[in-house]
Amino acid sequence: MASSIDVQITTKKKQKPLQHELGFGIHFTDHMFIMNYAEGKGWHEPRIVPYQPIVLDPAAKVFHYGQTIFEGLKAYKTSDGQVLLFRPDRNFKRLNRSNERLGVPAIDEELALQALKKLIVIDQDWIPTASENSLYIRPFVIATEPALGVDASTQYQFIIILSPVGNYYPEGVNPVKIYVESEYVRAVRGGIGEAKTAGNYAASLKAQENAKEQGYSQVLWLDGVHRKYIEEVGSMNVFFKINGTVHTPALSGSILDGITRSSIIQLLKHWEVPVEESMIAIEDLFNAAKNGQLEEAFGTGTAAVISPIGELNWKDEKVLINGGNTGEISQKLYDTLTGIQRGALPDPFGWMVQVND
Missing domain, CATH: 3.30.470.10 (Aminotransferase class 4, branched-chain amino acid transferase, N-terminal domain)
Structure with a gap:
């Protein structure tokens, strides 16, 4: 070549x-x-x-x-x-x-x-x-x-x-409202869900349009087989802090292996915050929210970096997360990751590459 x-x-x-x-x-x-x-x-x-x-x-x-x-x-x-x-x-x-x-x-x-x-x-x-x-x-x-x-x-x-x-979401670093999609399917294991290809995004546009009409910034997708396990938001991987442990959906072959996602997991482990990658049922998440155990939720991605989630709507049932405010972990992750990216904080992981050296 x-x-x-x-x-x-x-x-x-x-x-x-x-x-x-x-x-x-x-x-x-x-x-x-x-x-x-x-x-x-x-x-x-x-x-x-x-x-x-x-x-x-x-x-x-x-x-x-x-x-x-x-x-x-x-x-x-x-x-x-x-x-x-x-x-x-x-x-x-x-x-x-x-x-x-x-x-x-x-x-x-x-x-x-x-x-x-x-x-x-x-x-x-x-x-x-x-x-x-x-x-x-x-x-x-x-x-x-x-x-x-x-x-x-x-x-x-x-x-x-x-x-x-500028900011991907108009809300900036303020919490966004997310609609849980239960009618449409974006991807299934064995398909092209884990590839970053246009078809995945085309499959999401109608649901996203419906969500925006109801005042929601993005759609949270459930798995295409059981229609119960959380996968990802249209433009972000998702994390939930429940009883002190941060949970994120495991890579299953139908969601994107996010680079920001892996960096956040690495940061949390560096801080000795418990992290679990597993299957997360939407019903269990809503039960945790109703029981006061869901402490924070946030999305991660290149475009938004960290986007706190303040509200979820699933089948017209709404839960407010952390009073609709940005959580402590979400803010710390945002400040740390953007600080490293902009050269304002030390980079202990060797993530940053200098262009004009």
Whole structure:
């Protein structure tokens, strides 16, 4: 595979948005990375080019059979001007696990990280420095072969785009309200639930739309077989503190192996807080809430980092968690993890990778 990356710098720089008007994923930087794949040739032609539309044949397989994978990670600028990435190697490893599940050729992870660093250096002026803002990174793969036969594509593009962002949820670090979905199913073990692919998110959109109409930020999914065991929120893994122990659904093959999730588990164990990965029945969780044993709940993910959960609604039965306030563990986790990510706190785990060294 070629390792040299061609660079074409734009002559037309965009106007940068004000930091308090960023929103999430609606502004994009001046450049993007692209690499092509062709059967018999492999991945080739890695290049950084001005941000631009993608031109595809109407028969490109991504449109018809959903063969696409994506990742999400962030870059941060420290007070002394360093640019840091949070565990990027884990993202590219997971990208390749998703690739394998969808029949897509593996990406060279070292080249992907090299390309990402170079792209960020070129567009580093886009990294916001205001508190709770960051540069969101979206690597993705699309099937580009123009053919309507139902089989894996023989052509692909691997692309990385960058977006300066604020908080994912309008509530910020304040508790969100979550609706427990009991009608629709997102994924089952043996399917593609553990892959980060568009189909998983397409399957969630109708339920999420219904939840928002009722005033809820996101949907909490139950397992697709028994319809009773908690899996994940649409954009987050979930944790529940019950009687002093933090519980999170075990990786079962139908939920995402979250990088923030694994980092939170590592942090909790470092603090000697009991953590259990197991099957959690929604009925047991609601009973714990009614008995006063459910002390905190929160979601974890790249976009939101830590998002406290203040209310759950399951079949029109509502429970308020910690009085609808942010819990002590949730706040400590948020402060610690974001402090490490921004270089304000020590990184005892070796998570952060410097870009502009």
